[in-house]
Amino acid sequence: MHYVLVLLMLREIHCFTRVAARLSFSAAAADLGMSQPAMSQAITRLERATGVRLFQRTAHEVRLTAEGKALLPYAEQAIEAAGAFTAEAARLAMPIIHLAYPPLVGTLAARIVRRLAGRNPAVGVELRVAGRAEAARALADGEVSAAILAVPAPTAFVTRFVTGARFHVVVDHLAVPAGHRLQARPRVTAAELGGQVLLTPGTLPWPGLPGRSRMVADDDFAAALDLVAAGAGLLPIPQLLARSIRRDDVRFVPLEADGLRITYALAWSKERVTPELMALVQAVQDALWTR
Template identity: 30%
Template sequence: MRYVIAVAETNSFTRAAERCRVVQSALSHQIARLERELGARLFERTSRRVRLTPAGAAFLPAARQSLDAAERAAAEVAAAVGEVRGRLAVGLIPTVAAVDLPQALRDFRRRYPGVRISLRVGASEELVEQVKQGAIEVAFLGLPTTARPEGVHARVLARDRLVAAVAPDHPLAGENAVDLARLAGEVFVDLPAKTAGRVQSDQAFAAAGLTRDVAFEVTSAYLMTQLVAQNLGVALLPSAYAPQLTGVTTIEVTDAPARVEYVIWSRDGRTPAATAFLNLLDIPAADTDTDPAADDD
């Protein structure tokens, strides 16, 4: 099953063998044996490419689930005797500010060297789906105040307001504060339409009866700031993330959009590695949806 998944993800028997650290002939032999056992070919092979057959496409999700279950079973046994191992797949948006994730992952690796850590960056809505599907165990999101993660356990980490980022020589750079009406005439750099990070700003402008020109849509906060630094547009970014920005000037927005940062995990329960990681971040072990800022509202 591991070999099939590797070939499907790399579209190559050679690269799959390198990933699995076996010789290609051994990998090909094992897949051929599996195909004979199943009575169907899983891959179409030509001199130029390898691709899944319909039977292979049907087999792949079950293979992934089976391997995940096997890894989780082994991790649960290890946890029962006091050892945390297995995998920890973490997802995050680029502008996470409520948690120093690199430091947290460093501390986790030092404490639990038997856990294989992987990291994926994506949009909030994509990360929610990946947690629900079991592709990642823990994810860090940013959502508008009008939305909550659905179908997963979630805990609020922080609430934040956006600030305007402009080039140092932009006419607004000397201002202490601006409002949305003043920003509405600017060209914007923002995330793609309908993503959670974009929606919070779109909603704020719409609520104020304003429209704006988003000329540049990018998926990277780093690229956003690079475009802003070249005076190609302005951007709205979380104030807690602003100290990480270089080459731009940030300005308070009096009627700024707001966002909520969450950490989420599966409703099917935590793996031992996920539980250990969230405990390191002082997230309670109970699988409950909580908001530590609720009492402050």
């Protein structure tokens, strides 16, 4: 019977931990926004329920009894467990959006998650790293609510899905294999790429660049860098990716090529529009404006 009462008295247990921390009924009451008599009554209820005296009280001081000291760690665990229960229940009750995104825009994806978590009511986001082909398939199969994809997309895709919140990632570096004649250059111009094999992570060649294009499956920059290291070609790459990669077999050289960029857009199904999805669209737009 005592155990049942204790499980039902989390408020009183919380009061116990505050008085134990402050060794003052009045200070503990102020911490919890209670009156001192209400705090004293809560401790008395807990002592009666447990059959244990928790504090020795005099006109000048409050001290934990030996029994109170022994029970305090369990009380703190109970409060922590109750907090974890409440947090997990709130998380489970929160609407969840599943978003696929390429690794290149991971920083933007993180900002989107933070924005949706901070809104009222909050919206949870489950992130899924995926290249263009995998993200498009997951979106078509309903495995994700939305996807950030490189565009332009195929016509069949455009007729089925809505795209919005477009943004560009500037391509201003060139990945070359270690030891390549261009690695020591302070910068490389587009005109100097004639005769070179240029790797293209996607379905279209780099616009405005000379040289021969070699397509790399999907938009997988990691796989393309492996080909660079193997001497299979050179790879135009955004600076933000070049800064985050450290490889002994690849070097990154600034590239002067006006207008070279990758365009991305948020895509979602016309048939699966929800308030949470619209909140995601707004969060993406806001994150792009304030980056």
